[in-house]
Amino acid sequence: MSQTVTLTIDGRQVQAEAGTTLLEAARSVNIQIPHLCSNEELAPYGACRMCMVEIRQGQRTRLVASCIYEVEEGLEVQTVTERVLNVRRLVIELLLARNPTHPTLLKMAADLGIEKTRFEVEVKGCILCGLCVRTCREVVGVSAIGFEGRGTSRRVTTPFNEAPPDCIACGACATVCPVGVIPLKDKAGIRTIWKTDYPLQRCESCGRIIAPVKQLEYFAKITNQPLSHFTEHCVHCR
Amino acid sequence: MQEKIAHIIGKYHHDKGFLVPILQDVQKEFNYLPKEALTTVGALLQVPLSRIYEIATFYRAFSLTPRGKHQMSLCVGTACHVRGAPIIQDGIERVLGVKAGQTTADLEFTFETVNCLGACALGPILVVDGEYQGQMTLSKANKLLKKLGKKVATDEED
Structure with missing residues (x-):
């Protein structure tokens, strides 16, 4: 059975289920905390640091990332203080140094009163949120892409920078990217993603494009259905 | 290759948690991490290749390119730097004909720099095949290279 805890966010009493995060608790009462790397479909990660908030512990306060910090009974949380805003300003300026546009x-x-970054711009596009x-x-469950290296040379890529053997060309990575830096192109029945071409499957009844062949093959495999189950009819003519 | 890797993984009871030690053993076996080896490890442990590639590129101790028979690591940390490490680095790079981080074409030597070995009192330090050589000088480095079979044009020969 799940336990309920009561905490205070920006002076408001909030009830939340034990084990959930401050970000979720704040969202439940419509307190918006900016964030980039958090997604409710994914495990908490804490990469972007945009969601920093201040919590009170005795006489002191401490900054924590609200997307990974779990709710506690009686916890006092402030989401908009000068200290919090300063950290967010710094974080967004650092992110702008990688992607200024x-x-x-x-x-x-x-929203934080920043127009441009104070740091030297080195355009990388990707902000390494890991989404x-x-x-x-x-x-998706295929793990076709991952990080490479670390520190300033860390980047998202396919194994050995080659055509990814496990990719099903579903394009979820390009869709979820908050800064749109993963190129995906559908043209003439071919999807190009991660510098690799994948044929798109047409509906056998109406001829509309359904999805990449590899994605449907993956569906067939995980659902234990014949491939024809996914190619004979599409959502439009079923 | 398949059998050797299967043997290494067997030693760790096919436990994914031992991925790093497994990769260390694979690297010891082949002197670097060949692509096929990583693919095999992934298949046998049922770990995605992207994950293994991530780990293999994260740690500097892993190399995806073949390494030389002899490893030379020169410390260029602060203490070694002020005691003349850059001069030694120049000298070694000239003799081997490679820059730091590279391997000679004959796969005899890999030369790299490290940022501190925690033995500053011995600086400058050159680690040759795992052995710490303290108070390094250019002529001592040349002698070591000679001993390992590298032709070195030194002043005495001129």
Whole structure:
């Protein structure tokens, strides 16, 4: 049986289920905390540090990432303090140094009163939030992509930077990317993703494109159905 | 290769938790981590290749390119630096004809720099095949290279 704890967020009493995070508790009472790497379909990760909040512990306060910090009985949480805003400003400026043009980041920056980064810009595009890698691993279940290296040279890529053997071309990574830096192109019955071409399957009844062949083959495998189950009819003509 | 890797994994009872020690053993066996080896490890342990690639590229101790028969690591940390490590580095790079981090074409030597070995009192330090050689100088380094079979043009020969 799940336990309920009561805590205070920005002076409001909030009930939350034990084991959930501060971010979820805040969302349940419509307190918005900016975040980039959190997604309810994925395990908490704590990479982007945009969701920092201040918690009170005795006489002191401490900064924690609300997307990974679990609710506690009687906890006092402040989501908008000068200290919190300063950290968020720093974080968004560091992210802007990697990607100075994406509207999502610029909007977040503007909300914090930031127009441009104070740091030297080195355009990488990717902000290393890990949503693509984690979606591929946890939701899709194929783990076709991952990180490479560490520190300043860390980046998202396929094993050995080659055509990914496990990729099913579903495009979930490109869809989930908050800054849209994973190229995906559908053209003339071919999907190009991770520098690899994958044929798209057409519906055998109406001829509309359903999905990449490899994705349907994967569906057939995990559901134990014949491939024809997914190719004979599409959602439009079923 | 398959059998050797299967043997290594068997030693760890096919436990994914031992991935790093397994990769260390594989690297010891082949002197580096060949691509096929990583694919085999992934298949046998049922760990996605992307995950193994992630780990193999994260740790500097792993190499995805063949390494030389002899490993030379020169410390270029602060203490070694002020005691002349850059001069030694220049000298070794000239003799071997490779930059730090590279391997000679004949696969005899791999030369790399490290940032501190925690033995600053011995600086500058050159580690040759796992052995710490303290108070290194250019001529001592040349002598070591010679002993390992490298032709070194030294002043005495001129």
